[in-house]
Amino acid sequence: MRYCLALDLKDDPALIAEYEQYHEKIWPEIEESIRSSGITDMEIYRIGNRLFMIMETTDDFSFERKSSMDAGNPKVQEWEDLMWTYQQALPLAKPGEKWLLMDRIFKL
Incomplete structure (x- = not known):
């Protein structure tokens, strides 16, 4: 299966650069x-x-x-807390939602 999700970063070039550095080697x-x-x-x-x-x-x-696996994994929780330093919810997100699942509207 393929899933596509969206999320925003805080609009700060220094924070975006740091976020990208973390993802060079998770x-x-x-x-x-x-x-x-x-x-x-x-x-x-x-x-x-x-x-x-x-x-x-x-x-x-x-x-x-x-989600259940992540909740029971302290290292994942530490990573998620750290990543939230750089991330911000999409305007349409409900409280506590981060990555939002996108709907496919076209396929060739």
């Missing part, structure tokens, strides 16, 4: 968490302060299971 515990949840490939793109993530997953991947 923590090994974070990569393990991503892979063990059933995500087989992940890419993040940026334009301005808008982020776009593409995730390829196994057929049995579940956002609920990933």
